Amino acid sequence: xxxxxxxxxxxxxxxxxxxxxxxxxxxxxxxxxxxxxxxxxxxxxxxxxxxxxxxxxxxxxxxxxxxxxxxxxxxxxxxxxxxxxxxxxxxxxxxxxxxxxxxxxxxxxxxxxxxxxxxxxxxxxxxxxxxxxxxxxxxxxxxxxxxxxxxxxxxxxxxxxxxxxxxxxxxxxxxxxxxxxxxxxxxxxxxxxxxxxxxxxxxxxxxxxxxxxxxxxxxxxxxxxxxxxxxxxxxxxxxxxxxxxxxxxxxxxxxxxxxxxxxxxxxxxxxxxxxxxxxxxxxxxxxxxxxxxxxxxxxxxxxxxxxxxxxxxxxxxxxxxxxxxxxxxxxxxxxxxxxxxxxxxxxxxxxxxxxxxxxxxxxxxxxxxxxxxxxxxxxxxxxxxxxxxxxxxxxxxxxxxxxxxxxxxxxxxxxxxxxxxxxxxxxxxxxxxxxxxxxxxxxxx
Amino acid sequence: xxxxxxxxxxxxxxxxxxxxxxxxxxxxxxxxxxxxxxxxxxxxxxxxxxxxxxxxxxxxxxxxxxxxxxxxxxxxxxxxxxxxxxxxxxxxxxxxxxxxxxxxxxxxxxxxxxxxxxxxxxxxxxxxxxxxxxxxxxxxxxxxxxxxxxxxxxxxxxxxxxxxxxxxxxxxxxxxxxxxxxxxxxxxxxxxxxxxxxxxxxxxxxxxxxxxxxxxxxxxxxxxxxxxxxxxxxxxxxxxxxxxxxxxxxxxxxxxxxxxxxxxxxxxxxxxxxxxxxxxxxxxxxxxxxxxxxxxxxxxxxxxxxxxxxxxxxxxxxxxxxxxxxxxxxxxxxxxxxxxxxxxxxxxxxxxxxxxxxxxxxxxxxxxxxxxxxxxxxxxxxxxxxxxxxxxxxxxxxxxxxxxxxxxxxxxxxxxxxxxxxxxxxxxxxxxxxxxxxxxxxxxxxxxxxxxxxxxxxxxxxxxxxxxxxxxxxxxxxxxx
Numbered sequence: 029x030x031x032x033x034x035x036x037x038x039x040x041x042x043x044x045x046x047x048x049x050x051x052x053x054x055x056x057x058x059x060x061x062x063x064x065x066x067x068x069x070x071x072x073x074x075x076x077x078x079x080x081x082x083x084x085x086x087x088x089x090x091x092x093x094x095x096x097x098x099x100x101x102x103x104x105x106x107x108x109x110x111x112x113x114x115x116x117x118x119x120x121x122x123x124x125x126x127x128x129x130x131x132x133x134x135x136x137x138x139x140x141x142x143x144x145x146x147x148x149x150x151x152x153x154x155x156x157x158x159x160x161x162x163x164x165x166x167x168x169x170x171x172x173x174x175x176x177x178x179x180x181x182x183x184x185x186x187x188x189x190x191x192x193x194x195x196x197x198x199x200x201x202x203x204x205x206x207x208x209x210x211x212x213x214x215x216x217x218x219x220x221x222x223x224x225x226x227x228x229x230x231x232x233x234x235x236x237x238x239x240x241x242x243x244x245x246x247x248x249x250x251x252x253x254x255x256x257x258x259x260x261x262x263x264x265x266x267x268x269x270x271x272x273x274x275x276x277x278x279x280x281x282x283x284x285x286x287x288x289x290x291x292x293x294x295x296x297x298x299x300x301x302x303x304x305x306x307x308x309x310x311x312x313x314x315x316x317x318x319x320x321x322x323x324x325x326x327x328x329x330x331x332x333x334x335x336x337x338x339x340x341x342x343x344x345x346x347x348x349x350x351x352x353x354x355x356x357x358x359x360x361x362x363x364x365x366x367x368x369x370x371x372x373x374x375x376x377x378x379x380x381x382x383x384x385x386x387x388x389x390x391x392x393x394x395x396x397x398x399x400x401x402x403x404x405x406x407x408x409x410x411x412x413x414x415x416x417x418x419x420x421x422x423x424x425x426x427x428x429x430x431x432x433x434x435x436x437x438x439x440x441x442x443x444x445x446x447x448x449x450x451x452x453x454x455x456x457x458x459x460x461x462x463x464x465x466x467x468x469x470x471x472x473x
Numbered sequence: 474x475x476x477x478x479x480x481x482x483x484x485x486x487x488x489x490x491x492x493x494x495x496x497x498x499x500x501x502x503x504x505x506x507x508x509x510x511x512x513x514x515x516x517x518x519x520x521x522x523x524x525x526x527x528x529x530x531x532x533x534x535x536x537x538x539x540x541x542x543x544x545x546x547x548x549x550x551x552x553x554x555x556x557x558x559x560x561x562x563x564x565x566x567x568x569x570x571x572x573x574x575x576x577x578x579x580x581x582x583x584x585x586x587x588x589x590x591x592x593x594x595x596x597x598x599x600x601x602x603x604x605x606x607x608x609x610x611x612x613x614x615x616x617x618x619x620x621x622x623x624x625x626x627x628x629x630x631x632x633x634x635x636x637x638x639x640x641x642x643x644x645x646x647x648x649x650x651x652x653x654x655x656x657x658x659x660x661x662x663x664x665x666x667x668x669x670x671x672x673x674x675x676x677x678x679x680x681x682x683x684x685x686x687x688x689x690x691x692x693x694x695x696x697x698x699x700x701x702x703x704x705x706x707x708x709x710x711x712x713x714x715x716x717x718x719x720x721x722x723x724x725x726x727x728x729x730x731x732x733x734x735x736x737x738x739x740x741x742x743x744x745x746x747x748x749x750x751x752x753x754x755x756x757x758x759x760x761x762x763x764x765x766x767x768x769x770x771x772x773x774x775x776x777x778x779x780x781x782x783x784x785x786x787x788x789x790x791x792x793x794x795x796x797x798x799x800x801x802x803x804x805x806x807x808x809x810x811x812x813x814x815x816x817x818x819x820x821x822x823x824x825x826x827x828x829x830x831x832x833x834x835x836x837x838x839x840x841x842x843x844x845x846x847x848x849x850x851x852x853x854x855x856x857x858x859x860x861x862x863x864x865x866x867x868x869x870x871x872x873x874x875x876x877x878x879x880x881x882x883x884x885x886x887x888x889x890x891x892x893x894x895x896x897x898x899x900x901x902x903x904x905x906x907x908x909x910x911x912x913x914x915x916x917x918x919x920x921x922x923x924x925x926x927x928x929x930x931x932x933x934x935x936x937x938x939x940x941x942x943x944x945x946x947x948x949x950x951x952x953x954x
Contacts, residue, residue, distance in 0.1 A: 070563040074538040095521035148562035170743035471874035472902035
């Protein structure tokens, strides 16, 4: 884990060596400690420390980026010279206005020593407990326990000088029986001590035990109850398809031309909310711009998208602080989305369902038609039939082919309780959702 | 960096040999360069260097792994001790001790053969090539968005293990592609890509880019992108389907390659990438596909994106049959997984860079060419659909039920291509589907497609794989919704 002082020293070396009109130096470090298990055995167990420094140099609107993993001042200076050399070889980008200037940001508690110091032995103890609890029910488990320490430092020639260190802990586990019956759970926190291993174990075991003898349902439209993870997977794809300023500007987003219009159901409010205390997002983006709260959808009405400095300039607005790392060309992206909850408990939602399908989460979600927010994927690790307000049996996995906005339009109930759901480097705070007329097909396998 | 590591590796491995059953050390220097354009604007070119070392140990029958980008003698020792500590933690939970298949000690070097070093060419020369492709795209009036890219990677690896193996490799990889499209209103977007949606990737030098024939195909794909707005909706029903070679490659990747990864078969990916129906009890028995399907893994096959001398466990690249006359006869495997079925490793243990544990990954999967060229294949179809390009793919976590789609399709009537079809999709169940294959395309139309973005594992590892295929024809396939 690199210190603030060492980070500043390296970043400053890049600025000092640059003869560009404007220069930005970004350090991104990650220390990952991960224990992976399957068949109730630890089969992959690792520590990895990786740090990269990216230099972006601008000369007469020509932009070059060079990156190095060598953490010494000479290597960073060499990267700065290389970035400028690259910039001098390519045409000017007339749409580029400027790197962002210095701005204050609000500090949130993002770092927990408990996570940073969690040892391989401690992770093994957690896995051991999980294995033992499963064995008591003649079940086996597979999963991953990860603890991250992430460092981001940004300095630029306009005075930006930002540094943050954060931690993340994530435990996910699948519990499996002899007949292929399975249940799954996931827990996330910046503080590894806040991971509720007991609750996760209980939920995953309960689902695995209930998943025996699944019935096969016909293809058709069903009322479904989506657990928070399933809602989060749909929300993540919705964001891919339209909440970023680049796709919006290029008219490749379903949000393009729709701001102010009703695009989905009135129960749906989605906010990019890095300042939410439960999420505690990193306080600035990879350009050093403070991350802002951005309403994306309010009561079903399209409200806005997120920006980095480049696309904010094109759109004539201010950056919302959602730049990705300099070597990522995807454009700005919301990494801390929340969806407003409702008034109900999950139990009440099941009780209010005459006939429906209860879905734990999805697998291999992929686009079918991004402009129409159409995706496909299959259910996994805990799919159940609801009859007369009760879960009555397990259901064989099914394929959904569904417009996400249409599904959200058909949402009739949302849970009051929301859960943190991590996926890739995104963390979402999402409720469970009851949806009518959800397309499910019987699998052909 | 590698020379520096080699100086210290002997003493570290000697140190580890006294404390565990097996250990290996892997050092990598990865240089990358990516140039791209979006709608005639040059995106900032990116050049990157990543270096690091990894130590992997097997202690008391359990694995430990530690890696760092900060290469020094002190860190090498630190990673060695950490890997031992991690392995001990693994062993505290594990009731079973794992074993590895045999590995002879080898000292060798391997380098990708190439003529023109892509890193030696100026950026402006490469950027001009991309802007030239952009100009060609916009010769077709009506195109409103476009993108192009060139991607180069040089990977230098050093591997040394306690069994005495010492291996040096230098791999050179090149990729390129274009796409273009138009947006209609705020509801529809039509795109076509070439050579395929993610571009084409191979091992070799810059001379390979010209072999992709991008310039020759731009006008065609641009006019097809425009024509898609008036194309018919995809029909629904059972019919004969012909897949273009790039879509056939994706079909092989998803429904043959992944199911035959032996770690997945044994449940290693149960919590993430899933399992496989192709369990060892089916080996030698399962009629996976029709009798015309012959497929093998070959990381030594010239020019493939997954062509190398040795895998990341030091196993020599070699040809391993997977499907013979349609029957399941082999797996993609590592030393650990191969040992469990009494086979030799297929040299498929591959790590995404220095900082990851080797997993069983696809290599070059070669579907042996058949007898028919596309025109002959087409002439035998009274009614059906021809699908080209790749646009969507999804398959269940046991690798059986799949749904794939192309960028464009054409109806087939009376042995000829008819009207254009937008967003064509088809679905099926793996074994049933491959048994419906009644024609495998000819050698003259066969292409080894590179896939630069195959995801697997936690943390996510990106593998570069390849699948070789020509056109494929299947009967009685479910098409559309």
